[in-house]
Amino acid sequence: xxxxxxxxxxxxxxxxxxxxxxxxxxxxxxxxxxxxxxxxxxxxxxxxxxxxxxxxxxxxxxxxxxxxxxxxxxxxxxxxxxxxxxxxxxxxxxxxxxxxxxxxxxxxxxxxxxxxxxxxxxxxxxxxxxxxxxxxxxxxxxxxxxxxxxxxxxxxxxxxxxxxxxxxxxxxxxxxxxxxxxxxxxxxxxxxxxxxxxxxxxxxxxxxxxxxxxxxxxxxxxxxxxxxxxxxxxxxxxxxxxxxxxxxxxxxxxxxxxxxxxxxxxxxxxxxxxxxxxxxxxxxxxxxxxxxxxxxxxxxxxxxxxxxxxxxxxxxxxxxxxxxxxxxxxxxxxxxx
Numbered sequence: 001x002x003x004x005x006x007x008x009x010x011x012x013x014x015x016x017x018x019x020x021x022x023x024x025x026x027x028x029x030x031x032x033x034x035x036x037x038x039x040x041x042x043x044x045x046x047x048x049x050x051x052x053x054x055x056x057x058x059x060x061x062x063x064x065x066x067x068x069x070x071x072x073x074x075x076x077x078x079x080x081x082x083x084x085x086x087x088x089x090x091x092x093x094x095x096x097x098x099x100x101x102x103x104x105x106x107x108x109x110x111x112x113x114x115x116x117x118x119x120x121x122x123x124x125x126x127x128x129x130x131x132x133x134x135x136x137x138x139x140x141x142x143x144x145x146x147x148x149x150x151x152x153x154x155x156x157x158x159x160x161x162x163x164x165x166x167x168x169x170x171x172x173x174x175x176x177x178x179x180x181x182x183x184x185x186x187x188x189x190x191x192x193x194x195x196x197x198x199x200x201x202x203x204x205x206x207x208x209x210x211x212x213x214x215x216x217x218x219x220x221x222x223x224x225x226x227x228x229x230x231x232x233x234x235x236x237x238x239x240x241x242x243x244x245x246x247x248x249x250x251x252x253x254x255x256x257x258x259x260x261x262x263x264x265x266x267x268x269x270x271x272x273x274x275x276x277x278x279x280x281x282x283x284x285x286x287x288x289x290x291x292x293x294x295x296x297x298x299x300x301x302x303x304x305x306x307x308x309x310x311x312x313x314x315x316x317x318x319x320x321x322x323x324x325x326x327x328x329x330x331x332x333x334x335x336x337x
Contacts, residue, residue, distance in 0.1 A: 017047055017075040018100040025069050027091055031057050034087060035080040037065070040073045047075055081105060089113035092139045107153040110140055111169065118165040118204065122211040130246050137204060141197050148180030148187045152332055160301065162294040164210055164218065167287075170294070172204035175286035181324040181332070195252060199279050202256030205248075206283050209239025209257070221297045236261060236270055255279040260287045263316035281318040285311060285325060305329055305337045 017038060028034060037051040050065070051057060057065065068074050076084060085105070088094045089112040095101070101109075117133040144150055154173040159166035179199065183190055210218060213235055217228045224232065239257040243249065259280025262268040268284075276284065292307040302310070308329050312322040329335045 015078070017077055018102075019072055020069060020074050020076050021098050021100065022066065022069045023097045024088070024094055025065065025074070027094060028087070030062060033057070035076055035083045038075045038077065039068055040075065050074070081108075085109050085112055089116065092136045095139065096142060103150060103153045104156070106143070106150075107157045110143075110154060111157040111159075111173075114140065114172070114204070115159070115165050115169050118168050119163075122164050122168075122208070125208060125211045125242060127246055134201070137201055138197065141193075141200050144176060144180075144200075145188060145193060145196050148176070148183075151177040151180050152328070155328070155333060158290070158293065160294055162291070162296040164207060167290055167294065168204050168207055170290035171206060171283065171286045172200065174290055175203035175282055176200060177328055178286060178321060178324050179282060181328045182320065198250040198252035199256070199282070201248070201250075202253040202279055203283055203286060205239075205243075205253060206256040206260045206287060207235065207239070208242055209235030209237070212238050212242075219297050233261075233269055251277075252279040256283040260284045264318055265316050267316055276318070282321055285317050285321045288317070289325065303337070305335050309337075 020037075025033075032055075033051060034053065036049065036053055038047045039050040040046075041048050051061070065074060085108045088098070088109050092109070092113045095106055095109055113136055114133075117136050121129050121133045151173065155177045158170045158173060179191075180187060210232075213231050217224065217231060220228070236258050240254060243254060243257060255277040256279050258270075259276050260283040262271060262273050262276050262280060262284065264274060264276065264281070266272050266274040289307055289311060292302045292310070293304055295301045305326075308322070308325045311317050312319075312326055314322075
């Protein structure tokens, strides 16, 4: 039984407000929380204002607020969702202790947090910055491993504009949802946690070698020169070398980084090998799909379902994975052509 049920709080209030946990409350500025706070008044069964942004809590109010929060009597408005999302995205592990957030709200938080972390890492791809990214990736792993179906809400948050960090987030979200679709029954029984951690990280880090490619080349609208194309094509090798420096010598991460441009018919690069490991094949489909659906400097986006159909008809990609992609979009997410 939740605190809300103990105090007979009307279910309808959950559409406008949600309870805040003591852990989340404790993460705010002690005297000046960044969002409005409300309390539940039992005698009239109503939510009433307790604190307004811009004010300052007294020591007595702080103690009272903590007690009321533990009793499930303190709420925040869903109108302040953007503020709440931004706050938690900087302390992502709080997602795991807040049982009052909806799945779509948690998806918003992960999208914002990981996009920012990846942008910071690609700007400065050194171990000290990477360690912060790794912590957030492992929070996502903890969240999804117990229920991989949660990844479907993340797919609904895919970025529509291309950037290195946006593409990496998209590929990670989509790749995980695809993997969940392929192993739909008994996911946690068939996938070890360490394997899950490493494939997850590989999906998000598959393009880390692109961080070493000058931005003017990555964002160029006109056709690339031969030298520029060589720098782009070298990103898988560069990425592999970066993994060594970061201490990420795990097979699944290496497969995502080195094999996401290999193709099932031997037409890819750098090795033009038809032998792809599962992580490499999964990442190849997710990478290509996520490139197709975003607006890039040199290409307009393709619709999600048409993009999945194009990949399903292309012999360069693993058929089991492209079929799972179509099923995920059309059957599970109810997307139309």
